[in-house]
Amino acid sequence: xxxxxxxxxxxxxxxxxxxxxxxxxxxxxxxxxxxxxxxxxxxxxxxxxxxxxxxxxxxxxxxxxxxxxxxxxxxxxxxxxxxxxxxxxxxxxxxxxxxxxxxxxxxxxxxxxxxxxxxxxxxxxxxxxxxxxxxxxxxxxxxxxxxxxxxxxxxxxxxxxxxxxxxxxxxxxxxxxxxxxxxxxxxxxxxxxxxxxxxxxxxxxxxxxxxxxxxxxxxxxxxxxxxxxxxxxxxxxxxxxxxxxxxxxxxxxxxxxxxxxxxxxxxxxxxxxxxxxxxxxxxxxxxxxxxxxxxxxxxxxxxxxxxxxxxxxxxxxxxxxxxxxxxxxxxxxxxxxxxxxxxxxxxxxxxxxxxxxxxxxxxxxxxxxxxxxxxxxxxxxxxxxxxxxxxxxxxxxxxxxxxxxxxxxxxxxxxxxxxxxxxxxxxxxxxxxxxxxxxxxxxxxxxxxxxxxxxxxxxxxxxxxxxxxxxxxxxxxxxxxxxxxxxxxxxxxxxxxx
Amino acid sequence: xxxxxxxxxxxxxxxxxxxxxxxxxxxxxxxxxxxxxxxxxxxxxxxxxxxxxxxxxxxxxxxxxxxxxxxxxxxxxxxxxxxxxxxxxxxxxxxxxxxxxxxxxxxxxxxxxxxxxxxxxxxxxxxxxxxxxxxxxxxxxxxxxxxxxxxxxxxxxxxxxxxxxxxxxxxxxxxxxxxxxxxxxxxxxxxxxxxxxxxxxxxxxxxxxxxxxxxxxxxxxxxxxxxxxxxxxxxxxxxxxxxxxxxxxxxxxxxxxxxxxxxxxxxxxxxxxxxxxxxxxxxxxxxxxxxxxxxxxxxxxxxxxxxxxxxxxxxxxxxxxxxxxxxxxxxxxxxxxxxxxxxxxxxxxxxxxxxxxxxxxxxxxxxxxxxxxxxxxxxxxxxxxxxxxxxxxxxxxxxxxxx
Ligand SMILES: Cc1cc2nc3c(=O)[nH]c(=O)nc-3n(C[C@H](O)[C@H](O)[C@H](O)COP(=O)(O)OP(=O)(O)OC[C@H]3O[C@@H](n4cnc5c(N)ncnc54)[C@H](O)[C@@H]3O)c2cc1C
Numbered sequence: 017x018x019x020x021x022x023x024x025x026x027x028x029x030x031x032x033x034x035x036x037x038x039x040x041x042x043x044x045x046x047x048x049x050x051x052x053x054x055x056x057x058x059x060x061x062x063x064x065x066x067x068x069x070x071x072x073x074x075x076x077x078x079x080x081x082x083x084x085x086x087x088x089x090x091x092x093x094x095x096x097x098x099x100x101x102x103x104x105x106x107x108x109x110x111x112x113x114x115x116x117x118x119x120x121x122x123x124x125x126x127x128x129x130x131x132x133x134x135x136x137x138x139x140x141x142x143x144x145x146x147x148x149x150x151x152x153x154x155x156x157x158x159x160x161x162x163x164x165x166x167x168x169x170x171x172x173x174x175x176x177x178x179x180x181x182x183x184x185x186x187x188x189x190x191x192x193x194x195x196x197x198x199x200x201x202x203x204x205x206x207x208x209x210x211x212x213x214x215x216x217x218x219x220x221x222x223x224x225x226x227x228x229x230x231x232x233x234x235x236x237x238x239x240x241x242x243x244x245x246x247x248x249x250x251x252x253x254x255x256x257x258x259x260x261x262x263x264x265x266x267x268x269x270x271x272x273x274x275x276x277x278x279x280x281x282x283x284x285x286x287x288x289x290x291x292x293x294x295x296x297x298x299x300x301x302x303x304x305x306x307x308x309x310x311x312x313x314x315x316x317x318x319x320x321x322x323x324x325x326x327x328x329x330x331x332x333x334x335x336x337x338x339x340x341x342x343x344x345x346x347x348x349x350x351x352x353x354x355x356x357x358x359x360x361x362x363x364x365x366x367x368x369x370x371x372x373x374x375x376x377x378x379x380x381x382x383x384x385x386x387x388x389x390x391x392x393x394x395x396x397x398x399x400x401x402x403x404x405x406x407x408x409x410x411x412x413x414x415x416x417x418x419x420x421x422x423x424x425x426x427x428x429x430x431x432x433x434x435x436x437x438x439x440x441x442x443x444x445x446x447x448x449x450x451x452x453x454x455x456x457x458x459x460x461x462x463x464x465x466x467x468x469x470x471x472x473x474x475x476x477x478x479x480x481x482x483x484x485x486x487x488x489x490x491x492x493x494x495x496x497x498x499x500x501x502x503x504x505x506x507x508x509x510x511x512x513x514x
Numbered sequence: 515x516x517x518x519x520x521x522x523x524x525x526x527x528x529x530x531x532x533x534x535x536x537x538x539x540x541x542x543x544x545x546x547x548x549x550x551x552x553x554x555x556x557x558x559x560x561x562x563x564x565x566x567x568x569x570x571x572x573x574x575x576x577x578x579x580x581x582x583x584x585x586x587x588x589x590x591x592x593x594x595x596x597x598x599x600x601x602x603x604x605x606x607x608x609x610x611x612x613x614x615x616x617x618x619x620x621x622x623x624x625x626x627x628x629x630x631x632x633x634x635x636x637x638x639x640x641x642x643x644x645x646x647x648x649x650x651x652x653x654x655x656x657x658x659x660x661x662x663x664x665x666x667x668x669x670x671x672x673x674x675x676x677x678x679x680x681x682x683x684x685x686x687x688x689x690x691x692x693x694x695x696x697x698x699x700x701x702x703x704x705x706x707x708x709x710x711x712x713x714x715x716x717x718x719x720x721x722x723x724x725x726x727x728x729x730x731x732x733x734x735x736x737x738x739x740x741x742x743x744x745x746x747x748x749x750x751x752x753x754x755x756x757x758x759x760x761x762x763x764x765x766x767x768x769x770x771x772x773x774x775x776x777x778x779x780x781x782x783x784x785x786x787x788x789x790x791x792x793x794x795x796x797x798x799x800x801x802x803x804x805x806x807x808x809x810x811x812x813x814x815x816x817x818x819x820x821x822x823x824x825x826x827x828x829x830x831x832x833x834x835x836x837x838x839x840x841x842x843x844x845x846x847x848x849x850x851x852x853x854x855x856x857x858x859x860x861x862x863x864x865x866x867x868x869x870x871x872x873x874x875x876x877x878x879x880x881x882x883x884x885x886x887x888x889x890x891x892x893x894x895x896x897x898x899x900x901x902x903x904x905x906x907x908x909x910x911x912x913x914x915x916x917x
Contacts, residue, residue, distance in 0.1 A: 131815075131817075132718075132722060133715070133718040133722070133816070133817045134718070134815045134816055134817050134841075135718075135721065135722055136815075156724075157722075177667060178667045178671070180665055184665070185664075188638070188642065189665070191642070191671070191674070192638055192642045201890070201894070205890040206890070207888075207890050207891050207894060208888075208891075209891075211815075211864075211865050211866070212814075212815035212818075212864065212865070212866075213813040213814045213815055213841060213865065213866035213867065214634060214635075214639075214813050214838065214841065214842075215628060215630070215634075215639055215641075215678070215813060216867060217678075217867040217869065217884045217885035217887070218678070218884065218885075218887055218891070218895050218913065219675065219678065219679055219683070219895050219898055220628070220641055220674045220675060220677045220678050220679075221891075221894070221895070221898075223641055223671055223674025223675060223677060224670055224671060224672075224674060224675050226671065226674075227667045227670070227671050228670055232670075244722055244723060244724050245724070246724065247724040267575045270575060270577060270695070271574065271575055273598060273695035273696075273698060274695070275694065275695065312726065312758075312762060313724065313726075313762055313765050313766055313769070314765075315761045315762055315764075315765040316758065316759060316761065316762030316765065319759055319761045319762065320759070372661075372663040372664075372665045372666055373663065374573075374576050374578075374662065374663060375575070375576055376573075376575065376576060401665065404663070404664040404665045405576075405663050405664065405665065406663075406665040439661070439662055439663075440661070440663055441661045441663055441666040441668045442668045443666070443667050443668050444663070444665035444666060444667065445665055445667055446667070447667055448667075448668060448669065452668075456668070456669065459661075459668055459669075460658070460669065463655050463656065463657050464657045464658055464659065464669075465669075466657075467651060467655070467657040467659075467672065467902075468659070468669050468670045468672065470901035470902070471670050471672070471675065471898065471901060472670075473897075473901055474894065474897040474898040474900070474901045475894070475897075486669065497904070
């Protein structure tokens with residue numbers, strides 16, 4: 017592993033491995049426990065493949081009761097647990113630990129209920145994102161958040177990462193489309209949040225769980241909103257001579273009151289890589305390409321296409337093609353959707369970054385990236401969820417050249433620092449995981465981070481769930497419990513003060 | 515009794531630290547517009563954010579607005595409207611229902627009570643639009659979470675954590691919300707004469723169609739006359755709101771008229787009267803009667819809620835109407851609040867929650883105002899409270915007795 021330091025493996029746990037395996041086998045009989053190294057290889061990394069680690073043991077439960085018993089056992093015996101869905105995390109969220117049980121939720125793969133009048137589906141966490149849409153599309157429905165990994169990633173993983181997709185500008189992220197959860201706490205207690213109704217009573221634990229990267233509880237059931245598919249969708253493919261003009265076009269579209277179903281930007285290197293790969297007909301003489309999709313009733317879509325075409329023209333678009341058929345629309349998207357593998361073709365390895373910036377800072381950030389690219393001597397291609405400011409710089413490197421992974425990681429860290437500096441954030445949708453853990457202090461001071469860790473303490477006071485992820489350093493809960501303000505230390509104020 | 519009215523973040527920190535050093539619990543409020551909601555507090559001191567007011571960032575192109583927590587929501591709505599934008603979740607105003615003037619609420623209260631409106635199904639509530647917060651915890655520490663961009667998964671989402679926490683975890687000092695373009699055109703289709711169960715089915719069909727219905731409400735016959743100067747008097751009215759660009763609204767209205775042609779006669783209210791109608795539905799104007807008769811806010815699955823109302827009507831004088839496709843019930847009772855009966859029916863019909871949003875102080879002190887939670891969940895909530903406010907100085911007991 018490159019510079020990554022994970023929590024030191026606990027020798028006592030390692031020495032009890034046999035006993036732990038036996039205990040898990042008693043809970044999940046049959047093939048549900050994997051403890052042979054060769055078979056555990058399949059789980060040694062997620063989609064951040066630069067990091068690999070065999071777990072202590074892998075367990076694949078099938079019932080909520082088993083999950084509860086496993087967690088209770090681990091809690092009682094102080095054994096760490098790393099939850100895993102499909103393992104497509106790009107931030108190392110599901111990276112195993114040498115001394116931790118890897119709890120794989122893939123056998124929770126059933127759709128439990130589809131309720132069209134209430135427009136919800138109740139599913140197990142191992143169901144894939146696309147699996148939900150597949151189950152309801154014959155009735156004209158779909159599940160809106162659509163990460164590019166949707167064929168593979170699990171809805172439980174989506175909840176843990178608060179995943180987004182190209183349609184999130186209009187339809188929201190996972191957090192906005194999940195109505196209820198069942199989860200198991202590290203103590204083994206089963207808790208239900210929300211359901212088919214809206215806005216649970218009490219604290220918004222559903223909101224806290226979404227995006228908590230497997231550190232707070234294990235999701236065992238998810239209730240999601242399903243939506244009627246828009247009647248039509250059409251896209252425009254617009255080329256610009258500069259990223260400034262493309263960025264201004266995006267701003268003007270929004271200023272006109274239009275929220276497109278999707279609005280994606282690619283820079284020159286990404287356009288070329290994608291075009292060489294899928295031949296989508298992208299213009300090669302432009303600096304920036306926008307794909308703007310409008311969806312809804314046909315009259316609305318046609319009305320908005322006209323408006324957007326005019327806005328693009330006013331912003332000096334050098335080319336503008338409007339899809340005339342479903343096939344053509346899909347071709348526009350083919351290049352964008354294949355951007356990652358396309359970049360994979362022109363470079364042995366790449367790192368996918370994920371910062372978000374205020375949109376107006378785009379040109380400045382792109383310029384900064386070009387300078388960094390020269391400094392590090394590594395190429396970078398950019399795809400960009402333009403509507404919501406979420407940037408995916410792809411850093412090209414070769415892992416076989418000694419030191420190059422480290423260089424790529426440093427480059428990536430500098431890009432994220434730049435994002436934070438202009439008012440943005442470290443990660444828009446891929447999560448902190450192990451990848452951006454050390455960068456958290458760029459965004460948060462110690463008090464901010466401690467308050468987050470205190471949330472962790474309310475759920476998991478022994479820090480057994482997914483340790484080593486998200487936080488640069490986990491203070492013990494007891495340490496954090498101390499108050500900084502002590503009675504009598506603050507001078508008695510002259511009342512009333514202000 | 516001390517009333518702190520801090521006007522800077524530093525003063526808020528100081529006020530909380532004072533309370534900590536004195537071991538003196540405080541009531542936290544903005545302008546006090548929702549004081550009549552939740553469990554009544556027994557605190558001697560108050561921290562009121564009414565002087566901590568003002569917009570700190572508004573960039574219409576970036577769809578983002580930040581303001582200090584005491585900023586009146588009415589002021590923000592006017593500012594947004596001047597740029598053709600709005601809070602898409604249209605936070606309701608509890609003032610009229612609770613016997614207060616309209617327009618008193620502040621931004622902090624919007625998040626603390628997780629307010630929303632009839633667009634809840636399509637657009638979400640405050641929790642879905644909050645992007646970032648600055649908060650003084652019950653430890654007297656200022657922390658921040660989130661940011662000013664829409665897509666952000668950096669660390670736990672403590673901004674959502676503040677939603678619906680009723681000032682019991684911390685005092686939000688500054689809040690950033692996503693804002694969106696206000697709809698260009700709106701119209702409301704009114705299906706007349708449906709019974710509650712028929713209305714639930716009609717609304718489900720409409721919301722499940724490609725008509726992109728922004729909100730769906732049902733007003734039983736005895737309620738209809740109490741909104742928009744009695745325009746709908748005489749027959750039950752099932753309301754479907756359509757919003758967007760004019761050609762699209764017209765097209766979808768025609769489609770829905772076809773889809774629901776067998777349901778009943780369909781009328782249409784558009785423009786200003788449609789806007790006023792939804793505002794009155796949102797603000798529970800039918801029960802803004804100047805009394806303290808108990809009013810419940812019940813959230814259930816849309817196809818179940820009318821069954822609760824039917825059962826309640828058999829045993830008590832219950833007056834009710836529906837928002838959110840039928841899933842939100844506003845219900846006024848004549849006598850006792852009947853908390854146990856209401857909550858037993860919620861359990862019977864698939865779950866949900868009920869809040870006693872209006873009742874005399876003594877009743878709210880004796881009845882769980884918010885839905886009681888199962889033991890494991892209640893214990894988790896309590897642990898969370900302790901992590902933010904270990905000494906229990908912020909709004910103690912506002913949500914749950916003893917927490
Ligand atoms: C090619 C590619 C494209 C991608 N595109 C996108 C995109 O467009 N948008 C986007 O947002 N992401 C994208 N991703 C990232 C990834 O797919 C998402 O983060 C996804 O949600 C992860 O789901 P998973 O089931 O694979 O989770 P895993 O990778 O298995 O786990 C991710 C995290 O979730 C936790 N977890 C998993 N299941 C549970 C559970 N049941 N309970 C509690 N915690 C759990 C794990 O501990 C871990 O921290 C992409 C990834 C790839 C490889």
